[in-house]
Amino acid sequence: MNRLVETIPPSAIRAINDRKRADAIDLGMGQPLLHPQMAPLEAALLWVRDNGCPYSPNAGFTELRTAIARHFAYPGLGSSDSVIVTIGSQEALYLPIKSLIDPQLHEAVVVTPTFPAYQKLCHIEGVRVREVRLSPHDGFAPDADAVLRALTPQTRLIALASPCNPTGRIWPESELRKLTEALLQLPQPPYLLSDEVYAELYFAETRPPSPALFYPHTIVASSLSKSCALTGLRLGWVMAPLEAAQVMAKTHQFVVSCVDTIAQRAAIEIFRQPALLSLHRPHYQAQRRVLLDAIAEVGLQVVEPEGSFYCLIRLPAPWAERSMEAALKVMEEQNVVTIPSSVFAVEGFLRVTFVAAPERLREGVRRIHRALTES
Amino acid sequence: MNRLVETIPPSAIRAINDRKRADAIDLGMGQPLLHPQMAPLEAALLWVRDNGCPYSPNAGFTELRTAIARHFAYPGLGSSDSVIVTIGSQEALYLPIKSLIDPQLHEAVVVTPTFPAYQKLCHIEGVRVREVRLSPHDGFAPDADAVLRALTPQTRLIALASPCNPTGRIWPESELRKLTEALLQLPQPPYLLSDEVYAELYFAETRPPSPALFYPHTIVASSLSKSCALTGLRLGWVMAPLEAAQVMAKTHQFVVSCVDTIAQRAAIEIFRQPALLSLHRPHYQAQRRVLLDAIAEVGLQVVEPEGSFYCLIRLPAPWAERSMEAALKVMEEQNVVTIPSSVFAVEGFLRVTFVAAPERLREGVRRIHRALTES
Numbered sequence: 118m119n120r121l122v123e124t125i126p127p128s129a130i131r132a133i134n135d136r137k138r139a140d141a142i143d144l145g146m147g148q149p150l151l152h153p154q155m156a157p158l159e160a161a162l163l164w165v166r167d168n169g170c171p172y173s174p175n176a177g178f179t180e181l182r183t184a185i186a187r188h189f190a191y192p193g194l195g196s197s198d199s200v201i202v203t204i205g206s207q208e209a210l211y212l213p214i215k216s217l218i219d220p221q222l223h224e225a226v227v228v229t230p231t232f233p234a235y236q237k238l239c240h241i242e243g244v245r246v247r248e249v250r251l252s253p254h255d256g257f258a259p260d261a262d263a264v265l266r267a268l269t270p271q272t273r274l275i276a277l278a279s280p281c282n283p284t285g286r287i288w289p290e291s292e293l294r295k296l297t298e299a300l301l302q303l304p305q306p307p308y309l310l311s312d313e314v315y316a317e318l319y320f321a322e323t324r325p326p327s328p329a330l331f332y333p334h335t336i337v338a339s340s341l342s343k344s345c346a347l348t349g350l351r352l353g354w355v356m357a358p359l360e361a362a363q364v365m366a367k368t369h370q371f372v373v374s375c376v377d378t379i380a381q382r383a384a385i386e387i388f389r390q391p392a393l394l395s396l397h398r399p400h401y402q403a404q405r406r407v408l409l410d411a412i413a414e415v416g417l418q419v420v421e422p423e424g425s426f427y428c429l430i431r432l433p434a435p436w437a438e439r440s441m442e443a444a445l446k447v448m449e450e451q452n453v454v455t456i457p458s459s460v461f462a463v464e465g466f467l468r469v470t471f472v473a474a475p476e477r478l479r480e481g482v483r484r485i486h487r488a489l490t491e492s
Numbered sequence: 493m494n495r496l497v498e499t500i501p502p503s504a505i506r507a508i509n510d511r512k513r514a515d516a517i518d519l520g521m522g523q524p525l526l527h528p529q530m531a532p533l534e535a536a537l538l539w540v541r542d543n544g545c546p547y548s549p550n551a552g553f554t555e556l557r558t559a560i561a562r563h564f565a566y567p568g569l570g571s572s573d574s575v576i577v578t579i580g581s582q583e584a585l586y587l588p589i590k591s592l593i594d595p596q597l598h599e600a601v602v603v604t605p606t607f608p609a610y611q612k613l614c615h616i617e618g619v620r621v622r623e624v625r626l627s628p629h630d631g632f633a634p635d636a637d638a639v640l641r642a643l644t645p646q647t648r649l650i651a652l653a654s655p656c657n658p659t660g661r662i663w664p665e666s667e668l669r670k671l672t673e674a675l676l677q678l679p680q681p682p683y684l685l686s687d688e689v690y691a692e693l694y695f696a697e698t699r700p701p702s703p704a705l706f707y708p709h710t711i712v713a714s715s716l717s718k719s720c721a722l723t724g725l726r727l728g729w730v731m732a733p734l735e736a737a738q739v740m741a742k743t744h745q746f747v748v749s750c751v752d753t754i755a756q757r758a759a760i761e762i763f764r765q766p767a768l769l770s771l772h773r774p775h776y777q778a779q780r781r782v783l784l785d786a787i788a789e790v791g792l793q794v795v796e797p798e799g800s801f802y803c804l805i806r807l808p809a810p811w812a813e814r815s816m817e818a819a820l821k822v823m824e825e826q827n828v829v830t831i832p833s834s835v836f837a838v839e840g841f842l843r844v845t846f847v848a849a850p851e852r853l854r855e856g857v858r859r860i861h862r863a864l865t866e867s
Binding site: 118119120122123125127128131148149150151152153155158159162165166169170171172173175204205207208211215216217218219220234237238241242346347348349350351364367368370371372373374375376377378379380 | 493494495498500503506523524525527528530533540541544545546547548550579580583586590591593594595612613616617721723724726739742745746747750751752753754755
């Protein structure tokens with residue numbers, strides 16, 4: 118066996134999920150309950166009826182790559198050649214880690230707490246990772262200086278997510294500028310892998326800024342999964358400077374050939390009506406309000422989410438260092454699924470999603486509170 | 493950059509394809525021109541209308557994995573746990589090469605001439621490859637002894653395709669038995685990666701035998717792409733003994749998460765009516781006849797295809813060592829796209845597909861003959 122693959126620990130989130138009862142209130146997995154718009158899918162099927170179901174070019178239909186490049190209009194990433202259509206954002210994270218890093222020479226820096234995909238992908242590629250741990254004491258506020266302190270001459274790639282799963286935090290423009298201006302001073306500026314899969318789900322007035330606006334070595338990974346309730350469509354993209362895109366396109370070609378033609382034709386329809394990308398935002402704004410109100414009512418504390426559909430609930434003192442135990446107690450005694458922050462390598466929190474129906478959210482919060490405060 | 497990825501040569505087949513004129517007779521790429529059955533795709537969309545478009549489990553919907561395992565009924569691979577639903581057969585080839593081979597300890601053996609994917613996937617994983625070159629003098633007849641001679645104590649995996657692209661040859665049961673009986677005598681029997689993507693496209697009375705019938709260390713890779721004219725659906729599978737499937741499932745999870753839900757629901761429909769898998773076989777049988785008759789008429793020689801939708805035309809003596817030059821002459825002077833056998837690391841042939849319309853096939857063959865016989 119390949120020992121790098123064999124030795125990777127199984128997903129703790131999936132393991133918790135596997136223990137849930139059928140009638141549980143599930144605030145664990147971040148899977149939208151909304152149904153997607155059917156019109157783009159129906160249009161895709163009509164296209165297949167007329168054209169068959171051929172391969173697309175390896176990197177995706179040019180029409181889709183062009184639409185994605187134009188929609189985001191990031192400086193230096195405006196050409197279809199900068200876009201590779203991927204199997205969701207998962208492959209969009211894999212391609213740069215696999216393609217741009219020489220495990221013999223380079224390291225990656227990962228800003229945590231975060232969804233553990235970056236570290237695991239580095240693990241299976243034999244890439245050394247340095248983690249930057251943002252502080253629970255200020256609610257995991259993005260911190261350019263902390264990232265800069267972690268860099269070494271071997272740093273080839275820095276991975277960060279904004280909005281972030283699980284913290285819900287967004288990197289503000291000021292911190293991104295501070296970070297990228299310092300990176301540009303380095304003799305070999307590293308790539309900045311910006312995971313923007315939650316970029317449509319934000320709760321302030323303005324869109325989360327992308328580092329691609331300020332930094333020419335940015336690689337953007339995203340997908341339709343969260344914005345359009347299309348997690349199962351596996352339609353993502355990675356945008357990168359040309360030299361990086363060319364090498365990533367080779368990996369993509371050999372690992373998966375190309376993305377599903379039906380999914381790509383549906384995505385073409387969605388980018389023709391880009392309002393579809395933000396259609397679900399008001400729903401999640403309302404859901405977030407329901408969750409935060411319910412939490413305030415029982416007197417628990419949170420890290421207020423600025424984006425994503427996750428919220429970290431601060432564990433009361435007796436549980437602060439035992440998030441796994443707390444999550445198991447909540448599941449076993451109250452039949453509510455939550456994710457302990459220990460799976461993100463930090464203690465003191467339970468992650469809950471606000472995708473569930475409002476009454477389930479309220480009841481879930483009441484039960485969490487009960488489990489954590491009863492003796 | 494990752495030098496293993498960066499140093500891989502670009503696809504020669506794609507390069508030739510990129511030079512073709514819009515009005516060319518294209519006998520190059522093996523892309524079915526038939527349209528797929530729409531009913532399974534329509535049923536998949538109805539499912540999404542009712543259920544949304546959620547992630548499937550990482551390895552695929554259990555219903556689909558069970559259906560695939562039962563349909564093939566290979567000894568030892570009968571459980572859904574032995575099946576991983578993949579992004580076409582390309583990912584089905586990647587998973588064993590990435591997951592089961594330790595590049596520090598093991599080597600792979602690849603039976604050639606063949607579609608060059610196996611060697612390239614080994615290259616990006618740093619896995620050393622020994623090629624077994626079947627002989628052009630007997631039409632690349634499958635040869636168990638030749639494979640056995642190539643083995644070393646480091647051989648961890650042997651890749652072979654049956655039916656084979658580009659030769660159209662099928663491994664007969666006798667040679668497979670000879671091979672697998674000898675492998676079973678080894679102290680560490682290697683995995684046998686059996687690429688069965690053309691298994692539905694055969695022209696004799698009986699289905700090509702799978703080594704999975706005789707050898708418990710077989711890994712089967714296949715897809716709906718060729719049998720159902722669904723190359724663009726990217727729906728494949730890999731079947732393997734449990735210990736191998738478990739490690740491959742990890743790679744799959746981290747690289748792509750899971751396969752498109754719509755594609756999987758369509759595949760569930762297809763496996764409910766397995767006659768759909770062989771629906772196109774009579775079409776390719778007729779197409780093969782048209783091609784072989786046209787070739788006989790002009791007096792060229794071929795390796796008679798037993799399966800797949802490819803045929804190797806033997807180059808006349810003056811061109812026998814210059815297949816790339818011959819293919820370029822055919823393209824430039826006669827506007828017909830063919831693939832020189834040099835891209836499969838063997839000289840003496842042009843590969844043509846028989847997916848085109850009969851009149852185009854006949855005209856293409858006449859033009860190939862003209863280009864190769866005119867001075």
